[in-house]
Amino acid sequence: MEANEHEHVIEVTDLRRVYGGGFEAVRGVDFSVRRGEIFALLGTNGAGKTSTVELLEGLAAPAGGRIRVLGHDPYTERAAVRPRTGVMLQEGGFPSELTVAETARMWAGCVSGARPELEVLTLVGLKTKTGVRVKQLSGGQRRRLDLALALLGDPEVLFLDEPTTGLDPEGRRETWELVSALRDRGTTVLLTTHYLEEAEFLADRLAIMHEGRIAVTGTPAEVTASEPSRISFELPEGYFVGDLPPLAELGVSDHTVDGRTVRLRTHELQRAATGLLVWAERAGVELHRLDVRSASLEEAFLGIAKEAAAGAAPTKEYAA
Amino acid sequence: MSTTVTTPMSRMTALARAELTLLGRTKGTLFAALFVPLVLPVSAREAAGEMDLAGAGLTIGTVVLPAAIGFSLLFAVYSALVGSLVARREELVLKRLRTGELRDGEILAGSALPAAATGLVQSLLLAAGCFVLLDMSAPPAVYLSVLGLLLGLVMCVGLATVTASFTRTSESAQVTPIPLMFLSVMASGMMVPLEILPEKVAAVCEFLPLTPVMTLVRGGFTGDLSAGEVLGAVAVAVAWTAFTVFAVRRWFRWEPRR
Numbered sequence: 001m002e003a004n005e006h007e008h009v010i011e012v013t014d015l016r017r018v019y020g021g022g023f024e025a026v027r028g029v030d031f032s033v034r035r036g037e038i039f040a041l042l043g044t045n046g047a048g049k050t051s052t053v054e055l056l057e058g059l060a061a062p063a064g065g066r067i068r069v070l071g072h073d074p075y076t077e078r079a080a081v082r083p084r085t086g087v088m089l090q091e092g093g094f095p096s097e098l099t100v101a102e103t104a105r106m107w108a109g110c111v112s113g114a115r116p117e118l119e120v121l122t123l124v125g126l127k128t129k130t131g132v133r134v135k136q137l138s139g140g141q142r143r144r145l146d147l148a149l150a151l152l153g154d155p156e157v158l159f160l161d162e163p164t165t166g167l168d169p170e171g172r173r174e175t176w177e178l179v180s181a182l183r184d185r186g187t188t189v190l191l192t193t194h195y196l197e198e199a200e201f202l203a204d205r206l207a208i209m210h211e212g213r214i215a216v217t218g219t220p221a222e223v224t225a226s227e228p229s230r231i232s233f234e235l236p237e238g239y240f241v242g243d244l245p246p247l248a249e250l251g252v253s254d255h256t257v258d259g260r261t262v263r264l265r266t267h268e269l270q271r272a273a274t275g276l277l278v279w280a281e282r283a284g285v286e287l288h289r290l291d292v293r294s295a296s297l298e299e300a301f302l303g304i305a306k307e308a309a310a311g312a313a314p315t316k317e318y319a320a
Numbered sequence: 321m322s323t324t325v326t327t328p329m330s331r332m333t334a335l336a337r338a339e340l341t342l343l344g345r346t347k348g349t350l351f352a353a354l355f356v357p358l359v360l361p362v363s364a365r366e367a368a369g370e371m372d373l374a375g376a377g378l379t380i381g382t383v384v385l386p387a388a389i390g391f392s393l394l395f396a397v398y399s400a401l402v403g404s405l406v407a408r409r410e411e412l413v414l415k416r417l418r419t420g421e422l423r424d425g426e427i428l429a430g431s432a433l434p435a436a437a438t439g440l441v442q443s444l445l446l447a448a449g450c451f452v453l454l455d456m457s458a459p460p461a462v463y464l465s466v467l468g469l470l471l472g473l474v475m476c477v478g479l480a481t482v483t484a485s486f487t488r489t490s491e492s493a494q495v496t497p498i499p500l501m502f503l504s505v506m507a508s509g510m511m512v513p514l515e516i517l518p519e520k521v522a523a524v525c526e527f528l529p530l531t532p533v534m535t536l537v538r539g540g541f542t543g544d545l546s547a548g549e550v551l552g553a554v555a556v557a558v559a560w561t562a563f564t565v566f567a568v569r570r571w572f573r574w575e576p577r578r
Binding site for chain 1: 324325326330331333334335337338341342345346407408411412413415416417418419420421422423
């Protein structure tokens with residue numbers, strides 16, 4: 001198959017989803033995912049991530065808007081899309097009384113071009129668990145089984161809804177490496193997560209959702225670039241904030257004081273940190289608990305939640 | 321890389337195989353499905369002994385065997401399938417299956433196959449057993465019995481899926497099949513032949529879902545059904561089956577309510 005680098009494998013336009021009770025879970029979402037890209041949907045619980053992904057998976061018809069997965073509507077043209085996609089739901093979906101091997105065999109019988117079950121179970125580290133009933137698996141092992149089934153048909157597009165929830169740090173890292181390797185082979189991945197480091201590690205591009213809308217979208221670097229970096233430290237005994245050099249001149253945009261702890265926010269981290277350290281050196285004081293960190297997704301994420309809580313949060317979009 | 325493409329048949333077979341494994345591991349359902357239809361006909365036989373059967377042109381065999389097949393349809397197919405469908409929905413298995421290549425109808429049909437097969441095999445064994453034990457004579461119109469059984473199997477699968485549509489949890493699945501089972505046992509000619517009921521009551525009972533099944537199964541052994549009676553029974557059975565298809569499309573839930 002000729003893989004066109006710029007081909008949009010997933011295209012979502014003005015997507016809406018309304019539940020039976022009238023609750024509007026998805027309120028006009030737009031994004032697209034290119035072939036071979038990992039796209040992450042972030043957001044707090046209830047932001048609409050799963051509601052969005054379920055529409056992309058074709059489990060329900062949208063209340064409005066348009067979805068194209070591999071050029072087809074995943075709901076009305078199910079038969080054209082399903083053989084080429086792999087889906088990992090947010091939870092479960094396995095009869096508890098079947099063993100791992102029986103579950104995989106059943107699913108393999110329903111997947112075109114299925115790889116040998118044992119090969120996939122080995123890939124996710126469940127080789128030694130084939131005879132174990134699903135009800136006896138740990139939460140993390142069930143996530144791995146779910147991932148194995150999603151990978152059985154060697155899908156072109158993979159939907160992963162919170163793929164590492166319940167995994168220990170090592171298992172999480174293994175899943176990340178597995179998903180990265182799939183991307184390197186050309187698989188397109190759409191994942192939801194509320195682990196920010198997961199999105200930072202995996203995502204080529206991401207969108208942060210809040211209350212059914214996309215608040216910000218871009219590459220992780222673009223999304224974090226607009227966020228301020230942070231410096232925090234404890235004021236030495238006998239010193240007050242007024243004793244510091246004028247903060248505006250150091251490029252500090254705002255500061256807070258909490259007891260003896262000072263927190264600075266700046267878009268010019270090097271300048272602010274240098275100014276502060278030079279001052280401390282000259283004054284002959286030591287800044288205890290000094291912590292200097294550049295902006296991370298966490299900042300962006302918390303910033304959006306705060307902005308949204310305060311009122312209007314216009315969508316920020318970065319040219320990709 | 322393998323390029324095997326699945327077909328509806330291969331997908332349903334894979335699903336039915338897993339369901340059969342699960343049926344074997346659900347002891348309660350298995351007991352009710354296999355044991356009850358073998359035991360209850362005995363009580364039907366007791367009851368039949370006290371009725372004026374000869375006056376209605378019936379024998380013990382033509383009362384007990386249809387009743388036994390009716391119990392098999394109700395316990396091994398209808399009630400068992402309500403339980404397994406609701407359990408699969410609660411475990412999000414149905415939702416998971418819908419993310420794959422299986423179509424909705426294939427998921428329901430594949431899930432129903434083991435229950436339907438149990439009902440079929442059990443009915444054939446019951447027929448053979450009654451034939452030997454109750455000294456029944458060769459059925460003059462066995463094709464009617466077979467037709468009735470097949471219609472009954474399809475209809476019970478449909479009715480079970482409709483009942484599952486309105487059953488929220490596995491606990492309620494213990495209760496929701498009871499009304500139809502009770503009604504069928506009492507008024508569809510299973511325990512009490514319609515022939516000995518008052519005419520007006522019997523006329524209403526003709527339209528219950530399992531009545532045409534009982535009529536056809538019994539008719540195969542008595543050989544006294546007119547063409548009109550056969551057509552009428554088939555029409556009622558087909559109408560109920562069509563209703564279940566409509567109801568399932570409209571009301572069946574693939575995910576638990578939250």
